[in-house]
Amino acid sequence: MTHATRTLPSRRLFLGATAATSLALATDLTLGARPAHAADSAYVMGYFTESPQGLGTDYGLHLAVSTDSLNWTPLNQNNPVVTPTAGAGGLRDPFIMRKRDGTFIVLATDLKGTDWGYNSQTIHVWDSADLRTFTNYRRPHLHDMATHSWAPEAFWDPGRGQYAILYSAVNSSGHNVLMVNYTADFTTVSAPQVFFDPGYDVIDGDMAVGVNGVNYLYFKSSRTGGLVGARSSTLNPGSFTPFSTSVAHGGTEAPTLVKSLTSGNWYLWGDTYTPNGVFYAWQSGSLAAGTWTPVDQRLYTHPGNAKHCTIAPVTATEYTNLLARWGAPTWNRLKSYNYPDRYVRHADYTARIDTYPFDPYTDSQWRLVPGLADAAGVSFQSVNHPTRYLRHYDYQLRLDVNDGGATFAQDATFHRVAGLADASWASFRSHNNPTRYLRHYDYALRVAPVPTATDRADATFSVGH
Structure with missing residues (x-):
C-alpha cells in the first residue's frame, strides 16, 4: 500500500x-x-x-x-x-x-x-x-x-x-x-x-x-x-x-x-x-x-x-x-540556529549545512575531541572518516586527513563559546584566527568575522544528537 x-x-x-x-x-x-x-x-x-x-x-x-x-x-x-x-x-x-x-x-x-x-x-x-x-x-x-x-x-x-x-x-x-x-x-x-x-x-x-x-x-x-x-x-x-x-x-x-x-x-x-x-x-x-x-x-x-x-x-x-x-552516543550532531532543519555535514570532503534527512547520515556525526593544537579547545573528528578532521584552508572548512603537522592542528582547533545569537547554544572561534568564527555562508562552512546579527546567527549551532 x-x-x-x-x-x-x-x-x-x-x-x-x-x-x-x-x-x-x-x-x-x-x-x-x-x-x-x-x-x-x-x-x-x-x-x-x-x-x-x-x-x-x-x-x-x-x-x-x-x-x-x-x-x-x-x-x-x-x-x-x-x-x-x-x-x-x-x-x-x-x-x-x-x-x-x-x-x-x-x-x-x-x-x-x-x-x-x-x-x-x-x-x-x-x-x-x-x-x-x-x-x-x-x-x-x-x-x-x-x-x-x-x-x-x-x-x-x-x-x-x-x-x-x-x-x-x-x-x-x-x-x-x-x-x-x-x-x-x-x-x-x-x-x-x-x-x-x-x-x-x-x-x-x-x-x-x-x-x-x-x-x-x-x-x-x-x-x-x-x-x-x-x-x-x-x-x-x-x-x-x-x-x-x-x-x-x-x-x-x-x-x-x-x-x-x-x-x-x-x-x-x-x-x-x-x-x-x-x-x-x-x-x-x-x-x-x-x-x-x-x-x-x-x-x-x-x-x-x-x-x-x-x-x-x-x-x-x-x-x-x-x-x-x-549508553549515550559517542558522537554529536550540530544543528544550525537560523536554519534549524539543517545539520553540519561533510560532502565530497567539504563542510556545509544540509537539510535533514540525507544519506550517508553518518556524514553529520562528529566526535568532539580535545583540540589538536590546544586541549582546552575542540576538534571535529569525522565518524565515518575517522582519520579526517574539519579544518579551515583559505578560510573554507573542509574534511582533511590529519598530517600530524602543527599547521593542520591549529587549523583544526576551535574554542567553544556561548552562542553568539543565543547563549544557550554554541559558537566556535578559530584557534589561529581568533577574530573569526565557524559560520555558514550560502550553506557552506567557513571561518569569518561576525560583525552583524545575521553573521552571528550563521555562527550559532546546537550541539546535540
Whole structure:
C-alpha cells in the first residue's frame, strides 16, 4: 500500500504511574492512559529507523531519553535494543506503556520494511520491567480478516477492567478504521470490534484518557492529510466524534500526544512522509480547545532517522538506569540556529549545512575531541572518516586527513563559546584566527568575522544528537 492508503501507524503517549502503590496517590492526576505520578521526571521514546537510501534503516526497537520531551538522546548508539524473532522478523510503529503493576508493555506492528501487502493478523509484544531487558516475546492473534494490524497502542479501560488494544485495519467497506480488542494480559484477547470509523480512511490512533473527564483520540485523517482529534465522555467503541482543527506539515501521520510533566502544556508530535522521516511538533495549553501552535524547530531535536515514535514518562532513576544500560552516543550532531532543519555535514570532503534527512547520515556525526593544537579547545573528528578532521584552508572548512603537522592542528582547533545569537547554544572561534568564527555562508562552512546579527546567527549551532 502507499502512503495515501496506509499512513503508517503511530505510537502513543501514556503518562503512567511507576508503581502500583502510587496509584492511590495519583488518582486526581489522570493525564493520558494512566495517572502520572510525582516521581516521573523524564521521558523515553521508542521508534524504528529509516533513511532516504536505507543506510540508516533498521526495523528493531530503538530507544531515546529526554528530560523535557523535546530534545532527545538516542541510546545504544542509535542501534536497536531488541528485534522480533518471528513473524516478518522486523517491526514498525512501536508503542510503550506502563501497566498498572508499574512494569512496561511494548507493542509493535508485525512488518519489516515497506511490504504493504504483508497482512499480519498478529502484533509483536514484549514485557519489560525496566526497558533494559525484554521478556516473554509473543504475537497475539487479533483477528481473522484479510487485512493488517497496524500501529498497535493500548490504554486501560476502567469500566471494563481490561486493557484495550487499538490498531488500524481495513473494514468490510474497504477503508482503514481503528479496531479494538480487550485483554488482561496481552496474550489472550477478545474478539475485535470497530472502535472508530468516521466513514473514511483513518489510521494511527493515539489516546489520552480521562483528561478532565474527557477522552481524546488523535488520528491520521485521509481527508485532511493531517492529524485530527476526536473526543468522547466514554471509552465505548463508536462514541468518539471529530472536533479539532487538522495540523500537518506536508503529509503528516503518526500523532503522539505528550503531556508536559512541568507545565499545563500538551505537545502533539507528527511524523512526515514528505519529506521522509521528519518530526514536527505542535503545542496547546488545552486538549479541549482542539487548536495547536507549531513549536519552533530550534526548541526540539529528535533522534536521527527516527520514525513513528512512542513517548512515555519515566522516573529519574529509570532515566539514569537506561543511560547506564544502553549508553549515550559517542558522537554529536550540530544543528544550525537560523536554519534549524539543517545539520553540519561533510560532502565530497567539504563542510556545509544540509537539510535533514540525507544519506550517508553518518556524514553529520562528529566526535568532539580535545583540540589538536590546544586541549582546552575542540576538534571535529569525522565518524565515518575517522582519520579526517574539519579544518579551515583559505578560510573554507573542509574534511582533511590529519598530517600530524602543527599547521593542520591549529587549523583544526576551535574554542567553544556561548552562542553568539543565543547563549544557550554554541559558537566556535578559530584557534589561529581568533577574530573569526565557524559560520555558514550560502550553506557552506567557513571561518569569518561576525560583525552583524545575521553573521552571528550563521555562527550559532546546537550541539546535540
